[in-house]
Amino acid sequence: MPENANERKPALAPGDTITLRLDSMAPGGEAVGRHHGLAVFVEYGAPGDLAQVRITRAASSFARGAIETLIEPGRDRIEPPCPYFGACGGCQWQHLDYPAQVRAKSDILLQALARIGGTRVGSAEPALPMAHPLQPAEPTPWRYRGIAEYTVARPADAGGAPALGFLRAHSDEVIPIADCLVQHPLNVEVLRATNDWLARNGAGRLWLVRTRASFAEARALVTLVFPAEDPSAQPLAAHLLGAVSGVAGVSATIARDRREQHRRLSRHIAGEQFIREHVGERTYRISADTFFQVNPGQAERLVEIVREMARMQATETVVDAYCGAGTFLLALAQQAGREIGIESNPAAVRDARANLRRAGRVNASVVHERVERALAMMARQAAGPRKSRRGPAFACAPGSARSADVVILDPPRQGCGREVIGAVAALRPRAVIMVSCDPATLARDVALLVERGYAARRAVVVDMFPHSWRVESVTLCERS
Numbered sequence: 001m002p003e004n005a006n007e008r009k010p011a012l013a014p015g016d017t018i019t020l021r022l023d024s025m026a027p028g029g030e031a032v033g034r035h036h037g038l039a040v041f042v043e044y045g046a047p048g049d050l051a052q053v054r055i056t057r058a059a060s061s062f063a064r065g066a067i068e069t070l071i072e073p074g075r076d077r078i079e080p081p082c083p084y085f086g087a088c089g090g091c092q093w094q095h096l097d098y099p100a101q102v103r104a105k106s107d108i109l110l111q112a113l114a115r116i117g118g119t120r121v122g123s124a125e126p127a128l129p130m131a132h133p134l135q136p137a138e139p140t141p142w143r144y145r146g147i148a149e150y151t152v153a154r155p156a157d158a159g160g161a162p163a164l165g166f167l168r169a170h171s172d173e174v175i176p177i178a179d180c181l182v183q184h185p186l187n188v189e190v191l192r193a194t195n196d197w198l199a200r201n202g203a204g205r206l207w208l209v210r211t212r213a214s215f216a217e218a219r220a221l222v223t224l225v226f227p228a229e230d231p232s233a234q235p236l237a238a239h240l241l242g243a244v245s246g247v248a249g250v251s252a253t254i255a256r257d258r259r260e261q262h263r264r265l266s267r268h269i270a271g272e273q274f275i276r277e278h279v280g281e282r283t284y285r286i287s288a289d290t291f292f293q294v295n296p297g298q299a300e301r302l303v304e305i306v307r308e309m310a311r312m313q314a315t316e317t318v319v320d321a322y323c324g325a326g327t328f329l330l331a332l333a334q335q336a337g338r339e340i341g342i343e344s345n346p347a348a349v350r351d352a353r354a355n356l357r358r359a360g361r362v363n364a365s366v367v368h369e370r371v372e373r374a375l376a377m378m379a380r381q382a383a384g385p386r387k388s389r390r391g392p393a394f395a396c397a398p399g400s401a402r403s404a405d406v407v408i409l410d411p412p413r414q415g416c417g418r419e420v421i422g423a424v425a426a427l428r429p430r431a432v433i434m435v436s437c438d439p440a441t442l443a444r445d446v447a448l449l450v451e452r453g454y455a456a457r458r459a460v461v462v463d464m465f466p467h468s469w470r471v472e473s474v475t476l477c478e479r480s
Helices: 098-115 187-199 233-243 258-263 296-310 327-332 348-360 372-382 419-429 439-452
Strands: 016-024 031-035 038-043 050-058 062-072 147-153 163-167 173-178 207-212 220-226 245-253 269-273 272-280 280-286 317-321 338-343 364-368 406-409 433-435 454-461 473-479
Touching: 016 038, 016 098, 038 050, 062 147, 098 220, 098 439, 098 454, 147 173, 147 187, 147 439, 163 187, 163 327, 163 433, 187 207, 187 220, 187 233, 220 233, 233 245, 233 269, 233 272, 245 272, 269 364, 280 327, 280 439, 296 327, 296 433, 296 473, 317 327, 317 372, 317 419, 327 338, 327 348, 338 372, 372 419, 406 419, 419 439, 433 439, 439 454
Parallel strands: 038 062, 220 245, 317 338, 317 406, 338 364, 406 433
Antiparallel strands: 016 031, 016 050, 031 038, 050 062, 147 163, 147 207, 163 173, 207 220, 245 269, 272 280, 433 473, 454 473
8 A cells, every 4th residue: 555545535524624526426315526535425415516515424434524615516406496405304306407316316226236236237227217297298207206204293382383294304303394396286285284283273192194195086095193092083084084175085093103103004084995096007906004106107117117027928927025006916917827926014915906806817816924934935835745834825836946937026125135035046036026216225135136146137217206316226137
């Protein structure tokens, strides 16, 4: 190592101010520049920005900072239209021109696969942008989210009224809002109607309000979340049904924290239990507790890419792990000989089965089980004639070389992990199609597949989350 290496990479400390040119975007939404070779991540920066940056965190291999003075804006920087941008933690990239957002997401995916997973993709394709779902002539997409999660902000002073809002970035503080530009208008109507109620009646124990709106029907389901039973649930539900014509039904659930509220099933208390959404020509029944893509317009493009990658034949079997309401099952049923969906959420299992029945898909079934356990049982059944442990039968051919020709994996943000990937590899499918909303966990899981004899052939970003750094992608892995 040269004696002057430390001179080329000087140490930084919190509170230092440096002049920095930013050159790219990173996972998490920050822009990146280099100070004498040291990577510096800057929140709300844009490629091309020249700025005075105050260092907020420093380590030996990187630093983080905030813009104090923007000396020269990059060509992709625009004025964010949302008055809450920079305080609300929901969007990170409203200050970037939309084409720049799309380009950055392709780069983030490929860098994650290469740096985290050590994987090179055979064919990396340009990201697929989206159009405005309600105003096709508008060049920048807004109002695309069908799902919202509002938190109750309780005023510090006795004279103020509680109101719904979103969490401040990197904080538990709630920012009350009057509108959200990425939300379906019906979700905003629910927000305002709830705020009217809270101003007159107080919040009681209410701490979260979840909404799920259908673009196909302009109908919504609302879920009220309390830490304990609360008598205000029923009158608030009645108020929402009366005040917002698009509210189809209301449920309530009891949960003490955010993680628990996604594990607990809600209790239907008023109105209807289901709404319906369209993805292309297919119709899906969705309940309040069922996972479904937040952006149905782009979900159709996601489905078509999966169908193209799968290249299903009439004699083949496809396994859709984490199948939710059956988004991919319905789309592939006309091509595959047999379909097996796996889902641990009982509400989603009921919805998926109802959707398959309604579509007349007799070649498809849905197993209610954790993915890792179901795949392991499938692998044991496929391995030989020995009786498997107690569990569902998958109608695999015992002793066959492959019990699944194609496996689709669409896990939550934490990805699949070693146990699931190991079980998939044991099934020896010819293709594994990975749908992901997190490049880091995707890269880890692809690397695990590569270790087991697969190669990453294609990777495509489908922009499901404009104005956010979230990267939805589809990756095809085939046996080498």
